[in-house]
Amino acid sequence: xxxxQKYFRNYRQEKSLTxxxxxxxxxxxxxxxxxxxxRLFYLQVVEFDRYQTKANxxxxxxxxxxxxxxxxxxxxxxxxxxxxxxxxxxxxxxRVKNFSVLQDELNDILEISTEExxxxxxxxxxxxxxxxxxxxxQHLTDSEWAKLSVDLYKWDGVxxxxxxxxxxxxxxxxxxxxxxxxxxxxxxxxxVNPDTYQGALYIGKSGxxxxxxxxxxxxxxxxxxxxNARGRIMSEIERQNPVPxxxxxLHLDARLQQYAFDALGDYTGSVIAIDPKTGGIxxxxxxxxxxxxxxxxxxxxxxxxxxxxxxxxxxxNRALRGGYPPASTIKPFMAxxxxxxxxxxxxxxxxxxxxxxxxxxxxRYRDWKRxxxxxIDLERSLIESVDTYYYQLAHxxxxxxxxxxxxxxxxxxxxxxxxxxxxxxxxPSNEWKKAKYREPWYPGDSVNxxxxxxxxxxxxxxxxxxxxxxxxxxVWHPPRMAKQVGNSIPQFSESPSGxxxxxxxxxxxxxxVTEAMEKVISDPKxxxxxxxxxxYKIAGKTGTGQVFSLQEDEEYEADKLAKRLHDHxxxxxxxxxxxxxxxxxxxxxxxxxxxxxxDLSKKLFDAYLLDDYPxxxxxxxxxxx
Amino acid sequence: MNASLYSRVMSFTxxxxxxxxxxxxxxxxxxxxxxSGGLVxxxxxxxxxxxxxxxxxxxxxxxxGLCIVLAQLPPKYxxxxxxILFLVAVCLLAAVLFFGVxxxxxxxxxxxxxGVRFQPSELMxxxxxxMIAWYFSDRHLPPRLKHIIIVLIVxxxxxxxxxxxxxxxxxxxxxxSGLFVLFLAGLQWRYIIGSFALAPLVGFSLWQVMHSYQKQxxxxxxxxxxDPLGSGWNIIQSKTAIGSGGIHGKGWLEGxxxxxxxxxxxxxxxxxxxxxxxxxxxxxxxxxxxxxLIIARGLxxxxxxxxxxxxxxxxxxxxxxxxxxxVNIGMVSxxxxxxxxxxxxxxxxxxxxxTIMATFGILMSIQTHKKAR
Numbered sequence: 001x002x003x004x005q006k007y008f009r010n011y012r013q014e015k016s017l018t019x020x021x022x023x024x025x026x027x028x029x030x031x032x033x034x035x036x037x038x039r040l041f042y043l044q045v046v047e048f049d050r051y052q053t054k055a056n057x058x059x060x061x062x063x064x065x066x067x068x069x070x071x072x073x074x075x076x077x078x079x080x081x082x083x084x085x086x087x088x089x090x091x092x093x094x095r096v097k098n099f100s101v102l103q104d105e106l107n108d109i110l111e112i113s114t115e116e117x118x119x120x121x122x123x124x125x126x127x128x129x130x131x132x133x134x135x136x137x138q139h140l141t142d143s144e145w146a147k148l149s150v151d152l153y154k155w156d157g158v159x160x161x162x163x164x165x166x167x168x169x170x171x172x173x174x175x176x177x178x179x180x181x182x183x184x185x186x187x188x189x190x191x192v193n194p195d196t197y198q199g200a201l202y203i204g205k206s207g208x209x210x211x212x213x214x215x216x217x218x219x220x221x222x223x224x225x226x227x228n229a230r231g232r233i234m235s236e237i238e239r240q241n242p243v244p245x246x247x248x249x250l251h252l253d254a255r256l257q258q259y260a261f262d263a264l265g266d267y268t269g270s271v272i273a274i275d276p277k278t279g280g281i282x283x284x285x286x287x288x289x290x291x292x293x294x295x296x297x298x299x300x301x302x303x304x305x306x307x308x309x310x311x312x313x314x315x316x317n318r319a320l321r322g323g324y325p326p327a328s329t330i331k332p333f334m335a336x337x338x339x340x341x342x343x344x345x346x347x348x349x350x351x352x353x354x355x356x357x358x359x360x361x362x363x364r365y366r367d368w369k370r371x372x373x374x375x376i377d378l379e380r381s382l383i384e385s386v387d388t389y390y391y392q393l394a395h396x397x398x399x400x401x402x403x404x405x406x407x408x409x410x411x412x413x414x415x416x417x418x419x420x421x422x423x424x425x426x427x428p429s430n431e432w433k434k435a436k437y438r439e440p441w442y443p444g445d446s447v448n449x450x451x452x453x454x455x456x457x458x459x460x461x462x463x464x465x466x467x468x469x470x471x472x473x474x475v476w477h478p479p480r481m482a483k484q485v486g487n488s489i490p491q492f493s494e495s496p497s498g499x500x501x502x503x504x505x506x507x508x509x510x511x512x513v514t515e516a517m518e519k520v521i522s523d524p525k526x527x528x529x530x531x532x533x534x535x536y537k538i539a540g541k542t543g544t545g546q547v548f549s550l551q552e553d554e555e556y557e558a559d560k561l562a563k564r565l566h567d568h569x570x571x572x573x574x575x576x577x578x579x580x581x582x583x584x585x586x587x588x589x590x591x592x593x594x595x596x597x598x599d600l601s602k603k604l605f606d607a608y609l610l611d612d613y614p615x616x617x618x619x620x621x622x623x624x625x
Numbered sequence: 626m627n628a629s630l631y632s633r634v635m636s637f638t639x640x641x642x643x644x645x646x647x648x649x650x651x652x653x654x655x656x657x658x659x660x661s662g663g664l665v666x667x668x669x670x671x672x673x674x675x676x677x678x679x680x681x682x683x684x685x686x687x688x689x690g691l692c693i694v695l696a697q698l699p700p701k702y703x704x705x706x707x708x709i710l711f712l713v714a715v716c717l718l719a720a721v722l723f724f725g726v727x728x729x730x731x732x733x734x735x736x737x738x739x740g741v742r743f744q745p746s747e748l749m750x751x752x753x754x755x756m757i758a759w760y761f762s763d764r765h766l767p768p769r770l771k772h773i774i775i776v777l778i779v780x781x782x783x784x785x786x787x788x789x790x791x792x793x794x795x796x797x798x799x800x801x802s803g804l805f806v807l808f809l810a811g812l813q814w815r816y817i818i819g820s821f822a823l824a825p826l827v828g829f830s831l832w833q834v835m836h837s838y839q840k841q842x843x844x845x846x847x848x849x850x851x852d853p854l855g856s857g858w859n860i861i862q863s864k865t866a867i868g869s870g871g872i873h874g875k876g877w878l879e880g881x882x883x884x885x886x887x888x889x890x891x892x893x894x895x896x897x898x899x900x901x902x903x904x905x906x907x908x909x910x911x912x913x914x915x916x917x918l919i920i921a922r923g924l925x926x927x928x929x930x931x932x933x934x935x936x937x938x939x940x941x942x943x944x945x946x947x948x949x950x951x952v953n954i955g956m957v958s959x960x961x962x963x964x965x966x967x968x969x970x971x972x973x974x975x976x977x978x979x980t981i982m983a984t985f986g987i988l989m990s991i992q993t994h995k996k997a998r
Contacts, residue, residue: 014765014766014811014933015933015936017766017767017811017936018810018811018928018933018936018940019936020767021808021809021810021811021929021940022809022924022927022936022940023928025808025809025924025940026924027945027946029924029944031919032947033913033917034950035953035960036913036951036954036958037909037910037913037954039954039955039958039959039960040901040906040910040958041868041906043864043867043868043901043958044867044870044871044872044901044905044906044960045871045872045906047868048868048869048872050868050869051867051868051869052863052868052871053883054868054869055865055868055869055882055887055902056866056869058862058881058885058887059881059885059887061883092867111632149912216692226881226885227885228885228886228887229885229886229887234885241915277678330663347961446979448728461907524747571871576880614698
């Protein structure tokens with residue numbers, strides 16, 4: 001009863017209490033709705049741009065499509081660098097239910113190395129766009145591909161993808177000329193635009209592949225795809241097709257290249273053949289060599305170790321970087337230098353003893369012929385390769401005129417237009433010796449230069465290019481590999497090293513030197529008389545370069561020396577001598593006698609000029625020859 | 626013209642027929658408007674699946690049926706049955722703990738032979754405020770400390786049972802629905818302020834009892850970017866969906882986040898993000914206005930109610946309804962942790978629609994069973 005009374009008493013008060021609380025709640029509701037609205041305002045108005053971008057990034061997947069790489073042909077249309085389809089095993093991790101089971105099952109079917117799994121797992125765990133596949137194993141063999149295809153349906157998220165890979169069909173002979181592509185490294189990406197190379201597998205690492213990378217690569221395509229959260233492609237928004245890389249045709253003649261490579265036999269060495277009319281390189285051989293295809297897949301450590309540690313240095317490009325004494329092949333250039341500077345003339349006679357001395361009791365600089373050549377003139381000095389003549393000539397001239405003259409022929413410089421990594425060789429000078437040894441230039445230094453020894457170092461490509469300048473009578477065409485890039489002839493600034501056509505005080509001297517070089521073959525006493533009997537005339541010069549210095553009275557006796565101490569054997573030549581079509585330089589390291597490079601050159605002259613190739617090279621003939 | 630339209634609307638809403646059918650026209654019309662809008666969004670959010678929309682319509686029809694049935698029941702009977710219903714609901718919750726079924730490590734459902742599943746914790750959302758309102762219905766207001774403590778114990782019992790399932794979201798909502806009654810009953814401000822001061826302590830102890838996945842939710846809420854592909858994915862994607870909608874939205878069925886499945890749970894808990902993406906801020910505000918109409922009507926019904934029980938119950942049910950709304954939008958827009966609260970009346974899903982329609986049935990009953998004055 002008491003309660004009831006209270007109830008009555010407080011009824012209105014209680015009602016208004018609750019009503020007040022309801023009103024307070026209503027106000028709170030409005031405040032909280034205000035919070036929600038301001039949150040929406042923040043997201044939808046203030047941060048709109050950010051979220052719009054984010055939503056688009058979600059929705060749009062950009063898939064770069066690497067362009068097919070341009071092919072490399074020889075002058076007759078033989079493909080030297082090709083593209084071939086390969087198959088790779090890729091996995092989309094998000095679609096795989098149980099990784100360890102999958103790993104076991106795949107390991108049962110394929111040989112997958114732990115490195116491959118590790119690389120895969122590293123990629124899987126790093127931050128990446130979900131639902132994009134990761135390559136597990138590249139270069140599946142046909143049988144692996146077949147085995148996989150049978151079971152592929154069993155695994156969700158496992159697929160085989162096809163890609164184009166580089167392939168070099170003709171192996172070792174072309175490795176140093178054409179070069180190779182390899183996996184793109186961080187360092188490579190610093191040199192190129194990384195966006196362009198997204199999705200690309202390879203980048204040119206050496207040779208033509210390296211120098212013409214930008215032409216060969218092409219322009220990547222881009223697919224703008226709309227994808228859902230599971231990476232499924234819903235539609236294609238936009239598509240730019242890739243522009244294939246430009247094909248490159250080289251001056252190289254594949255048959256000549258292979259023939260030259262084989263003709264070196266087991267010797268290490270180098271052969272360069274140049275078309276003097278254009279400077280186009282017909283053959284660029286460095287032996288031993290390697291299989292470029294090894295690098296395309298990413299060379300294994302063991303394979304690389306074998307190549308790198310081989311004492312024969314197969315990775316070393318002798319044609320561009322091999323530093324050799326030019327030896328007697330320098331004599332035609334020295335003869336011209338003497339004529340040009342007035343220290344030599346065609347008419348002067350000289351008595352050639354078996355040695356040369358700067359002063360009566362001084363060191364004896366020996367001639368290759370023990371008793372000497374007797375009375376000779378300049379022409380005969382070339383024919384018989386008289387060392388003492390050039391000792392005295394160089395001694396009289398001193399280093400500066402020699403340096404300045406030889407420089408015009410590209411010695412001491414890198415002259416090749418379109419291969420990277422050529423070395424400068426060494427054309428010594430007064431200043432050079434002072435800087436290098438802090439010693440003055442001694443007369444004896446000049447004497448050695450006279451026969452292309454001593455400080456002088458030249459690379460095969462330098463000697464070949466200089467020889468073609470003689471063949472061309474001073475007209476300078478820097479050596480080059482590419483004949484055509486895409487549809488156009490590559491444009492070079494004609495004298496990248498500042499070299500210009502050489503004009504002699506008496507231009508007839510070109511002809512006279514050439515005639516003397518002809519007689520190196522045709523004269524009964526000529527050092528290359530073994531090359532007689534060709535239907536065209538060869539002009540040439542032999543050379544044997546000392547690998548080590550003989551003591552003053554020591555005899556060079558080949559059979560007593562280890563092979564690695566045998567003289568380098570060199571030959572330069574061009575034919576037909578009056579209208580040269582081909583210049584050849586060849587060197588047999590430790591070849592001993594210059595008959596080897598001379599014989600090789602004759603084979604190549606016959607092949608190139610008379611189409612006299614052994615039958616076995618027909619596969620490299622090409623469609624256009 | 627305006628006056629005649631207004632009078633026509635008023636005469637329609639005040640028609641005797643509605644009163645006899647115990648239907649509150651304003652509430653019913655607001656609900657129908659909101660629900661039709663919701664179905665439009667659901668069609669888009671479900672990936673244009675008509676079967677989903679149809680099933681939702683069936684549930685809504687069931688909900689409206691229950692609403693109308695409950696509206697016929699006079700509040701005095703509700704009051705009388707409140708404690709019994711509460712006991713039954715607590716027993717069912719106990720049964721869940723022992724015989725419940727569920728998924729993902731949570732036991733939330735009871736399976737009735739015949740294949741029907743239901744969630745006793747949903748029932749509790751309605752029964753809890755009934756119980757507390759009943760407790761205060763013939764007691765002196767504002768409540769004395771003794772009663773406050775008793776009520777708190779009554780609230781805590783089912784709340785802890787639900788929290789053990791574990792279902793943190795529902796247990797908090799059930800607690801809130803009981804606490805609202807206490808608040809409306811005139812709980813002294815000193816207690817309110819005092820408990821807010823104690824909140825950090827409670828928060829700490831809650832942290833201690835939380836399950837690791839619940840802790841994870843709170844942690845990702847605080848720093849969703851820390852796990853962008855895992856637990857933070859939901860929040861990042863829903864914020865992206867909302868933000869990219871801008872003011873006008875991308876257009877119906879044009880939301881890329883929703884249509885391309887970047888938005889998880891797009892037709893259930895995160896449906897507001899679909900609305901925000903496709904209809905923009907304009908759409909969101911329209912939705913909020915719709916909800917505010919319903920809430921305003923609910924609060925109005927509460928203030929006009931005949932007795933304490935009805936007043937407290939109507940107020941608490943309305944405010945709880947608002948809390949669903951606030952928690953859902955708050956969590957989807959990234960200002961509250963993801964606790965799994967659906968957007969009332971719009972999210973796809975059975976039990977919650979039925980419960981919510983039941984609350985509106987109760988509100989209508991309270992409004993239409995008043996003795997004419």
